[in-house]
Amino acid sequence: MNETERYAAVAACKWVDEVAEDAPYETSLETMDRYNCEFCVHGDDITTMADGSDCYSFAKKAGRYKEFKRTQGVSTTELVGRMLKMTVEKSKPVSSVSQFLTTATRLAHFTTPRDLTPTDVIIYVHGAFDLFHVGHIEFLKAAKALGTYLIVGVHDDESVNNYMGSSFPIMNVHERALSVLQCRWVDDVVIGAPLVISDEVLTKVAKVDRVVCQMGRGNETELDGVDSYKLAKERGIFVEIDAPLSNMTTQTVMDRIMVNRAMYEARQAKKLGKAVVEEELLKQEKAGTI
Numbered sequence: 647m648n649e650t651e652r653y654a655a656v657a658a659c660k661w662v663d664e665v666a667e668d669a670p671y672e673t674s675l676e677t678m679d680r681y682n683c684e685f686c687v688h689g690d691d692i693t694t695m696a697d698g699s700d701c702y703s704f705a706k707k708a709g710r711y712k713e714f715k716r717t718q719g720v721s722t723t724e725l726v727g728r729m730l731k732m733t734v735e736k737s738k739p740v741s742s743v744s745q746f747l748t749t750a751t752r753l754a755h756f757t758t759p760r761d762l763t764p765t766d767v768i769i770y771v772h773g774a775f776d777l778f779h780v781g782h783i784e785f786l787k788a789a790k791a792l793g794t795y796l797i798v799g800v801h802d803d804e805s806v807n808n809y810m811g812s813s814f815p816i817m818n819v820h821e822r823a824l825s826v827l828q829c830r831w832v833d834d835v836v837i838g839a840p841l842v843i844s845d846e847v848l849t850k851v852a853k854v855d856r857v858v859c860q861m862g863r864g865n866e867t868e869l870d871g872v873d874s875y876k877l878a879k880e881r882g883i884f885v886e887i888d889a890p891l892s893n894m895t896t897q898t899v900m901d902r903i904m905v906n907r908a909m910y911e912a913r914q915a916k917k918l919g920k921a922v923v924e925e926e927l928l929k930q931e932k933a934g935t936i
Contacts, residue, residue, distance in 0.1 A: 647779060647780070647899070651779070651780045651894075653665050653667055654780045654783060655778075655779065655780055655783065658783045658787075658829050658830055658831070659828050659829070659830065660758065660828060660829065660830035661828070664681065666681050671695065671701060672695055672699075672701050672704075673686050673701060673702055673704065673705055674704055675704050675705065675708055675710070678705065678710065684710065685705075685710050685711065685712045686702055686705040686710060686711050686712070687711075687712045687713070687714065688702055688711070688712075688713060688714075689713070689714060689715070689716030689717075690713050690714065690715055690716050691716050717746075718745065718746075719744060719745035719746035719747075720746050720821065725777070725816060725817070726903060728740040728741070728743060728744075728816050728817075729816060729900060729903045729904075730903070730907065731743070731813065732812055732813045732814075732816075732900065732904075733812060733813050735812070736807070736811045736812060736813075737812070737813050738807075738813065739803050739804075739806070739807045739813055739814060739815055739816075739818075740813045740814075740815075740816055741803050741815045741816060741817055741818040741819075741821070742803070742818075744817070744818045744821065746818065746820065746821055748820035748821075748823075748824070752824070753823075753824070753827075756824050756827040756828055757827060757834075758833075760833070762795060762852060765794075766793070766794045766795045767792070767793035767794050767795070767855045767856070768793060768794075768795045768797065768852050768853060768854050768855050768856075769789050769790060769792055769793040769795065769796045769797065769854070769855065769856050769857075769858055770796075770797050770798075770799065770843070770847065770848070770851075770852075770854040770856070770857050770858070771785070771786070771789050771796070771797075771798055771799070771857070771858050771859065772798065772799030772800070772801065772836075772839050772841075772843065772874075773798075773799070773800070773801065774800070774801055774806040774810065774814070774815055774822065774896070775798070775800055775822050775825060775826050776806065776810075776814060776815040776816055776817055776822060776896045777816055777817065777896045777899050777900075778817075778822070778825035778826065778829075779894060779895075779896070779898075779899055780891055780894055781891045781892065781893070781894030781895055781898075782826075782829075783829060783831075784889045784890045784891045784892075784894075785860055785887075785889040785892070786798065786826075786829055786831045786832060787831045787889070788887050788889035788890070789831075789858040789887065789889075790831040790832075792856055792858060792885065792887070793855060793856060795833045795834075795852070796831055796832050796833050796834075797833065797834045797835070797836060797851060797852060797854070798826050798832050798834070798835050798836070799835075799836040799839025799840075799843075799847065800819060800822050800823045800826055800835055800836065800837055800838070800839055801819070801838070801839055801841060802819050802838040803815055803818055803819050805841050809841070810896075814896070816896075816900075819837060819838060820837070823835050823837045834852075836851055841874055842872050842873075842874050842876070842877075843857060843874055843875060843876075843877055843878055844877065845877065848877065848878070848881070848883075854883065855883060856883050856884075856885050857875060857878035857883055857884050857885065858885045858886075858887055859875065859884075859885075859886055859887075860886070860887065860888075860889060860892055861886045861887060861888040861889075861892065862886070863886075864879075864884065864886045
């Protein structure tokens with residue numbers, strides 16, 4: 647994603663209060679003070695500058711650094727690596743290589759539960775939401791504006807592979823569900839939602855008032871020719887919206903990688919080499935030798 651898209655993606659995270667644009671890679675005390683930040687927080691892995699120095703050395707020396715355990719198996723480098731494994735022909739999803747494991751505790755951390763009220767207007771949308779990006783964010787924001795409670799159905803890996811083809815999805819269903827749950831416009835997620843919206847979705851998950859989709863996609867059918875939105879249309883609760891950035895798709899992100907494949911392959915190799923050095927520095931730091 648470009649700079650503007652990354653600002654928007656971070657701003658949409660429900661735990662973020664403010665985005666510091668054009669921030670320096672090396673965190674300075676001046677930058678922290680400018681934004682009234684008491685602490686700088688990072689995972690338990692060392693991030694270094696080009697010269698090998700610690701990006702957070704100033705905050706650490708000032709006693710203004712906090713650390714938390716890094717989530718294993720999820721990173722930009724990991725996702726780019728999966729994209730580089732993609733094939734043109736339909737094949738096994740690259741999401742199958744994921745080492746990321748979801749627990750009930752982790753799902754709970756991403757959920758902000760609230761009781762539904764009789765006055766709530768419940769919106770339902772569904773899709774793959776692979777490589778969660780600003781196109782998804784703008785769509786979810788526009789959908790939420792039609793009601794007060796947004797439920798998002800996230801399709802399972804096999805279903806996504808069937809209708810998207812190639813080696814999609816890149817992220818497995820739990821990674822995609824958590825990506826959606828962190829979005830500030832989303833209230834709840836149906837993991838492994840049916841491709842064809844059923845009565846169970848419309849009445850058992852919650853009493854859905856509106857089913858929303860992006861303009862021009864309401865007539866798309868599944869592989870067996872069944873209209874995904876047939877039941878919603880019959881009940882008069884189907885709505886199409888023209889959300890901003892609708893031309894931004896998962897394929898858009900993929901194309902950016904593939905057009906510059908050689909550059910990204912070289913970058914991946916460089917990052918893997920840098921990671922080895924940073925791992926050694928981390929061991930030395932924990933041992934107190936640096």
